[in-house]
């Protein structure tokens with residue numbers, strides 16, 4: 081029976097008799113079908129049911145055989161009853177057709193004194209009639225699945241004629257809304273139903289709070305956005321201000337020259353940097369808004385001099401610095417260009433004591449490099465950048481800060497390796513041990529900005545500035561176990577992956 085039929089069968093059975101037992105009323109129906117039908121009716125309060133959990137005795141194959149043909153000893157007796165002369169062992173086996181039954185049966189029949197031996201050694205009956213108790217017992221069990229005498233059950237179990245089986249059945253009662261038909265259930269209250277008054281008599285389908293919601297097919301955050309969100313939280317929690325990074329095109333001046341990157345530096349090659357072809361050059365740096373009162377001539381001149389002849393205690397690079405090269409427009413190669421402009425702006429601020437105030441800035445945005453695209457490199461990626469400007473900062477302080485900062489992402493046991501950046505001295509690459517990859521991975525680059533840069537943009541000589549940067553893609557790829565960066569960014573991204581990926585927690589790795 082389909083579950084649909086079964087619901088009606090249950091209602092009709094209950095109409096005649098209340099309560100009913102499922103095992104008796106529907107012996108052929110499967111447990112799942114009965115349960116589904118009962119739940120359907122119970123959710124409408126048409127019935128109520130209790131679950132009964134009991135043990136049933138069922139026949140083993142040998143028990144089935146005895147129920148059908150009689151016990152072994154009874155079959156031996158029967159065979160001999162028909163043979164007036166008695167039967168030899170071989171004849172008995174042949175008549176019964178089963179060596180085993182003949183053997184077990186004759187020894188049992190002897191014990192019961194149903195048979196005896198003739199002088200010739202043949203078997204013969206020793207009584208006129210017998211009562212096959214075993215057969216009766218297994219037949220009772222076959223029909224009732226139990227026996228009134230528990231000792232019989234124990235005995236038959238020992239003889240391996242029956243076994244016990246746990247069964248769940250149901251005791252079913254009428255419910256408050258019992259009826260012989262299942263009313264159509266409305267799933268929505270409609271305007272029509274209100275207008276016609278049909279809502280007064282309609283039956284509404286109850287809410288199923290266990291149902292899983294339907295897929296919403298809504299927008300989803302990109303994994304990079306999720307990791308970016310986590311980084312921003314860390315920065316805000318540590319008192320950082322976000323830098324404005326909406327401008328992708330920068331002059332060489334802010335991207336390279338202020339940062340003391342010499343004009344012959346390989347990073348400024350066409351192979352490494354994207355140059356803008358139209359327009360090719362920027363105007364000389366100048367105020368960005370009417371209230372911008374900073375002296376741009378001074379920073380321009382400082383940068384020229386520090387490169388050409390040296391300044392602020394530096395001997396400089398001693399090469400003829402080209403203003404034209406400095407004004408070439410580039411797609412920013414790092415967000416340190418934004419930090420440079422922000423620190424120049426900071427140099428114009430004063431606190432209550434007339435000093436340049438300390439500051440903490442960060443940004444997370446896109447940068448561009450003329451790279452050969454492969455599994456781990458793209459021509460554009462995102463950089464996480466931070467700077468801290470304060471008095472009395474030391475290299476040890478930078479290392480400690482890095483430990484706190486990366487510790488908030490669950491990265492501990494950092495290692496530092498001396499490195500080189502034209503704009504920081506000392507510079508350090510930062511490594512962390514990655515448990516998943518079981519090796520040290522580079523997670524960032526950092527350093528203390530050089531006076532050639534800091535004093536050029538007008539900061540006081542006793543102010544120290546930490547800076548560091550890392551890509552947003554690397555931790556994201558590690559978090560989401562992505563090995564090819566093109567699965568994360570660009571035209572090959574699988575939208576399904578974006579929709580289904582879980583929220584990120586930087587501290588759980």
Ligand code: PHE
Pocket residue numbers: 413414415416465501504525526527546547548549550
């Ligand atoms: N600009 C560096 C990079 O692109 C990161 C960095 C920022 C290093 C600030 C030192 C100071 O890798």
